[in-house]
Amino acid sequence: MIKFLIEKEFKQLLRNSFLPKMILIFPCMIMILMPWAANLEIKNINLNIVDNDHSVLSRRLVDKIGASTYFRTTALPDTYNEGLRFIEIGSADIILEIPRDFEKNWVTGNSPRLLVAVNAVNGTKGGLGGSYLSSIINDYTRELQSESPAKAMSAGMGLPRIGISTQNLYNPHLNYKLFMVPALMVMLLTMICGFLPALNVVGEKEVGTIEQINVTPVSKLTFILAKLIPYWLIGFIVLTICFFLAWLLYGILPVGHFVTIYLFAVVFLFVVSGFGLVISNHSATLQQAMFVMWFFMLILMLMSGLFTPVHSMPEWAQLIAALNPLKYFVEVMRTIYLRGGGIVELLPQLGALMAFAVFFNLWAVRSYRKSS
The missing domain is CATH 3.40.1710.10 (abc type-2 transporter like domain)
Known part of the structure; x- marks a missing residue:
């Protein structure tokens, strides 16, 4: 049953003349433009x-x-x-x-x-x-x-001085793009695998096709998986494209392993897609879902450490950021890209992401009302 539902989702996606192009062009534009625009270095x-x-x-x-x-x-x-x-x-x-x-x-x-x-x-x-x-x-x-030197000695400036040698660890050339690019990949996954599935479900509510699904023997879990799996696959394709663009445009490659990134990406996709489904289940119209989703996305992005470190925020803001799943995946991406961290080092972030995934997906399944 789920095979035919997934096939339906892909056909529905490909029939849209705009969405497939946007899914491919959007990450390319973000990776090309944002590392230059979202730069906190002050020049000129x-x-x-x-x-x-x-x-x-x-x-x-x-x-x-x-x-x-x-x-x-x-x-x-x-x-x-x-x-x-x-x-x-x-x-x-x-x-x-x-x-x-x-x-x-x-x-x-x-x-x-x-x-x-x-x-x-x-x-x-x-x-x-x-x-x-x-x-x-x-x-x-x-x-x-x-x-x-003679004048400096006479002025008292020739006394022994302590020499300071500065060594920049993990980012020796202070390349700000190396700091921003991994976090931008997180934002792209959030937008594609959290935003689009939510809008897809609400769109079916508006046109009435979801009522036809509700009267079939398809279970809630099967229906939700059929909605999410196509966007999960698209998310992995987009992530791979981002890896290639980061290497091609900026020469940035992770110090750690790609396998570790993909492992954490699987867990993170469960988190953001579950969160998106929760919003779609509680939204009656497409416009309502877009406003609610944008409201949460804006806060989650600003509180994720994308532009400013979380540890530089006030204590009350750090407590709020601890409830932000994007914060943990941004830490994962930057750790793997900059320091080559492994799974053992990132176990706290893995545990937090798994807890968010369980919470949001259980909420999504329970809040989806199906009448048979």
């Missing part, structure tokens, strides 16, 4: 430099900042107040003011001061931009000290 920061000294050292500093990929020098105003007007009209993010006696103070052994004024309307951009600029200035200071 508009910088205005007010050089009151016009000396060799100040010119070298301006050139060093201009060589950075993070800043774009948009103007060289004559005064600080003129630079502020550029910030007010939105054409500048940061102002660097070099004082008149910058080179003189350095040559005489004094500590020259620089003014960095940051537009902090966008707190993230302002904070990171100011930090980048401070790092460049500190690096420039070390260059000057190495060029004149």
